Amino acid sequence: MVPEEKTFSGYIRTYSKSIVSSLIIFFLAVIFYVWFDHNKMNKKLLISENFIDAKILLSEKKIDKALILFTEIISKKDKIYSPLALFMVIDKDLLKDENIVLEYFDTVLSINNLEDEDLDLLKLKKAIYIAENAKEEELLNLLNPIINSTSVWRSQSIKFIGDYYYSNKQFKKSKQYYSRLLTDENLNIDLDDVKRKIKLIENE
Numbered sequence: 389m390v391p392e393e394k395t396f397s398g399y400i401r402t403y404s405k406s407i408v409s410s411l412i413i414f415f416l417a418v419i420f421y422v423w424f425d426h427n428k429m430n431k432k433l434l435i436s437e438n439f440i441d442a443k444i445l446l447s448e449k450k451i452d453k454a455l456i457l458f459t460e461i462i463s464k465k466d467k468i469y470s471p472l473a474l475f476m477v478i479d480k481d482l483l484k485d486e487n488i489v490l491e492y493f494d495t496v497l498s499i500n501n502l503e504d505e506d507l508d509l510l511k512l513k514k515a516i517y518i519a520e521n522a523k524e525e526e527l528l529n530l531l532n533p534i535i536n537s538t539s540v541w542r543s544q545s546i547k548f549i550g551d552y553y554y555s556n557k558q559f560k561k562s563k564q565y566y567s568r569l570l571t572d573e574n575l576n577i578d579l580d581d582v583k584r585k586i587k588l589i590e591n592e
Contacts, residue, residue: 435461435469442473446480455482462492465499471510478517489517508534508541512548519552527552543569543577550582559589 442457461473474496477483493514497507515522515530527549534545550565566582566589 431464432466435464435466439469439473442476446476446482451482458482459492462495465495467499467501467503467506470496470499471502471506474510475513478513486517490514493517505540508537508539508545512541512545515545515548519548524552540576543572546572547577547582550585554585554589559592563589 438457438461442454442461445451445454445457455477458473458477462470462477464470474492477492478489483489493510497510497514502510511530511534515527519527531545531549534541535549539545546565546568550562550569553559553562553565563586566586569577569579569582570586
């Protein structure tokens with residue numbers, strides 16, 4: 389007669405507790421994943437609905453209520469709607485306190501799962517926002533990583549720095565950046581303004 393521990397049924401009885409425990413853990417993990425994914429989708433849907441509501445409030449000139457919703461969306465750190473909410477606040481000039489807007493920028497820039505191109509756009513937007521009072525080093529720290537990359541925002545960043553130097557009458561530096569645009573391929577900017585400014589610099 390085969391000893392019980394050598395049989396398959398004996399094996400099952402011996403290890404039944406660990407097998408049951410493993411199955412319970414597996415099913416709990418599946419349930420948690422389904423619940424988490426469903427909860428995540430519900431939160432995403434709520435954020436999108438709040439964004440639409442905020443835009444409607446804005447169209448109805450209910451600025452304060454719209455700003456409250458946009459602010460809440462920014463704080464959620466959603467990789468799609470938080471940047472869009474920030475852009476709405478900036479583009480519609482809904483908030484006059486620059487320090488708070490910069491805090492909003494920092495919140496959105498800290499989102500972990502942002503796409504690289506979205507991150508570059510945010511940095512460019514921040515550079516544009518702070519340009520009037522920012523130091524040259526601060527702008528370069530923001531935009532040099534974009535300028536030295538293959539980002540779709542590269543040419544806009546180069547032109548912005550060129551325009552920054554041009555407006556500050558630092559024409560030699562300005563021309564250096566404008567000239568880079570003349571040798572780049574696949575530009576998504578209009579070069580007419582760049583060529584006009586280079587010509588003005590050369591005629592100085």
